[in-house]
Amino acid sequence: MNFELLFQLLLNGLIVGTLYGVVAMCFVLIYKSTQIVNFAQGEFLLIGAWVCYAFLVEMSLPFWLGFLFTLLFMMAFGIILQMVVLRPMIGEPIISVIMVTIGLSIFFQAATKWIFGATTASYPQVFETRSINLLGMQIETAYIMSFVISLFIMAGFYWFFKYSKLGLAMRATAFDQQVAQSLGISVKTVFAMSWAISALVSGIAGIVIGMVNGVSSALSVIGIKVFPAVILGGLDSIVGAIVGGVIIGLLENTAEFVDGQYLNWGNLFSIAPFYVLIIILCIKPYGLFGTKDIERI
Amino acid sequence: MAGFSMRPCGDFRTTYRQDTRIFDTTYVRNAAILGIVAVALIPFVLDGYYVNLFIQISYFAIAALGLNILVGFTGQISLGHAAFFGFGAFASAWINNMTGIPVLLSIPLAGLMTAAVGMLFGLPAARIKGLYLAIATLAAQFILEDFFARADWFTGGSYGAAANPINVFGYEILDDFSFFYVALFFLVVMYLLGTNLMRTRDGRAFVAVRDHYLSAEIMGINLTKYRLMSFAISSFYAGVGGAMYGHYLGFVSAEGFTILLSIQFLGMIIIGGLGSVKGTLMGTVFMVLLPEVMESGVSALSIFEWANSTAVTDGLAYIKEMAIGLAIILFLIFEPDGLAHRWKQIRAYWKLYPFSY
Numbered sequence: 033m034n035f036e037l038l039f040q041l042l043l044n045g046l047i048v049g050t051l052y053g054v055v056a057m058c059f060v061l062i063y064k065s066t067q068i069v070n071f072a073q074g075e076f077l078l079i080g081a082w083v084c085y086a087f088l089v090e091m092s093l094p095f096w097l098g099f100l101f102t103l104l105f106m107m108a109f110g111i112i113l114q115m116v117v118l119r120p121m122i123g124e125p126i127i128s129v130i131m132v133t134i135g136l137s138i139f140f141q142a143a144t145k146w147i148f149g150a151t152t153a154s155y156p157q158v159f160e161t162r163s164i165n166l167l168g169m170q171i172e173t174a175y176i177m178s179f180v181i182s183l184f185i186m187a188g189f190y191w192f193f194k195y196s197k198l199g200l201a202m203r204a205t206a207f208d209q210q211v212a213q214s215l216g217i218s219v220k221t222v223f224a225m226s227w228a229i230s231a232l233v234s235g236i237a238g239i240v241i242g243m244v245n246g247v248s249s250a251l252s253v254i255g256i257k258v259f260p261a262v263i264l265g266g267l268d269s270i271v272g273a274i275v276g277g278v279i280i281g282l283l284e285n286t287a288e289f290v291d292g293q294y295l296n297w298g299n300l301f302s303i304a305p306f307y308v309l310i311i312i313l314c315i316k317p318y319g320l321f322g323t324k325d326i327e328r329i
Numbered sequence: 330m331a332g333f334s335m336r337p338c339g340d341f342r343t344t345y346r347q348d349t350r351i352f353d354t355t356y357v358r359n360a361a362i363l364g365i366v367a368v369a370l371i372p373f374v375l376d377g378y379y380v381n382l383f384i385q386i387s388y389f390a391i392a393a394l395g396l397n398i399l400v401g402f403t404g405q406i407s408l409g410h411a412a413f414f415g416f417g418a419f420a421s422a423w424i425n426n427m428t429g430i431p432v433l434l435s436i437p438l439a440g441l442m443t444a445a446v447g448m449l450f451g452l453p454a455a456r457i458k459g460l461y462l463a464i465a466t467l468a469a470q471f472i473l474e475d476f477f478a479r480a481d482w483f484t485g486g487s488y489g490a491a492a493n494p495i496n497v498f499g500y501e502i503l504d505d506f507s508f509f510y511v512a513l514f515f516l517v518v519m520y521l522l523g524t525n526l527m528r529t530r531d532g533r534a535f536v537a538v539r540d541h542y543l544s545a546e547i548m549g550i551n552l553t554k555y556r557l558m559s560f561a562i563s564s565f566y567a568g569v570g571g572a573m574y575g576h577y578l579g580f581v582s583a584e585g586f587t588i589l590l591s592i593q594f595l596g597m598i599i600i601g602g603l604g605s606v607k608g609t610l611m612g613t614v615f616m617v618l619l620p621e622v623m624e625s626g627v628s629a630l631s632i633f634e635w636a637n638s639t640a641v642t643d644g645l646a647y648i649k650e651m652a653i654g655l656a657i658i659l660f661l662i663f664e665p666d667g668l669a670h671r672w673k674q675i676r677a678y679w680k681l682y683p684f685s686y
Contacts, residue, residue, distance in 0.1 A: 131596075141650070146644040299478075303472060
């Protein structure tokens, strides 16, 4: 038993898991407030990362400015997407809504490949030192940064939904749309804003992952990894999304450890979350924190 | 239903038997038979390119009909249809290579094997539905893809599996020309089976489950049984389509059955019309022809400067993919009932022309 490797992998799992948690949170945000399952979440990461890349490398802006512009772009992107594509889908059956987001996902994946090419690109070096020594282990600075940013985003979400006016309006809308509307909340604005926030935060996550691994269409895989996380945590629970994300991240890396040390199958870590997903759906379909909906005729 | 107003004057139905006929009138039935005969003449008239397109349409259309039975008639969403399609292709090649059962028999056997696998992954459907089911089938897609890459004994792993050509009574089907008739035969048989299924007790149970599953259960329909059955039938169709695909190409590799193909299958039935057998065929034709039309469109535009730029010529594969996504989105927003509905409207328009009110 190689404890050092296991520990290193678990730490990686925790860091990757918090990133999954952030993306899962964005997913849950959209699901909770607009009842839309966003299969294009991974493409939000992809677009954010590529747009930031375009600002930084092709226009050679300084990092903070390019980052800021990317955030503005993602926000506008989310709002426009909601207004043009998703608004006509309100009240349509679930298959139509799912298929629209799947269509968006194919479209944007192909579009980014067309515009930016299919090869991996990397950002200019942001940090001076590539890795630091922590408790006897080498950890990349970018990993620590991603962990800190993830925690920061989570804290931001907490503040936003607890204290800000828009956040409260969103919670009210998620609770009951008609009641929220009669209290003077513009449901349209809330819908658009939830897409905007989700796109923005996903964009940040995309940039962070792009810094660690480079930008390529492989980023959109995160959008699929999110499903095991949100199902595990419960589809409509923000806390569940974070917990689910961390568990899936840890699970992936544990699977990699078991695979590398004992089984030698080769790609267990990428497929293990989906086995877990099927098992959860069979025994506890509403996840750890999700609300069980009761249907009446 | 638009169909009612379309009936000729004086054609009243007095029995249930008359009301559940496949073809509304004798004229429609004769037209359909004539249409099949006309299609059968295609290889004599048009060149190999169109014959190849038709063969593609036929195996995709069979698999897409399976998906429509599951999604359009039973209301269960599946994102893993391409994996079942691929499983059928591998299964048929495997049965044929291992046991020497003739290909013509191994195709339906592969369908049955795929049905068994489909039921296995359909088991969660006994408890979950809608969105959760979509995600479960997404997991099935990835698990099966992983299985194709891993199971050397079954799929040949990264080398792929060789599939023998179809052998009809000692006559080897090697070229497109003769495979065309095999494809046409399977297409007609599977579509007739599909249409007939919807006229049976089980078919009506599927529709009841789709329309309201709780009411259906209260009326005495066994939900678990029918959901599993729908998965099995859908996978059977996917398996048969996949097996034809495998034996047509002569070689099956694990790479071809990605989530993108699953989405294309869903695109076919959405563009064609959910819950319409005829629409499935239309949607498949649309989906297969879309990239071809785009390709010829781009080459027709090459008189212009911009169409010759590397951005267009190199990115053509991506542009085609974008077109698939865009077609799905546009149909869902502007024509959610699909081509089948549009076809009905066009027919009604001409029937009543010029007095459309």
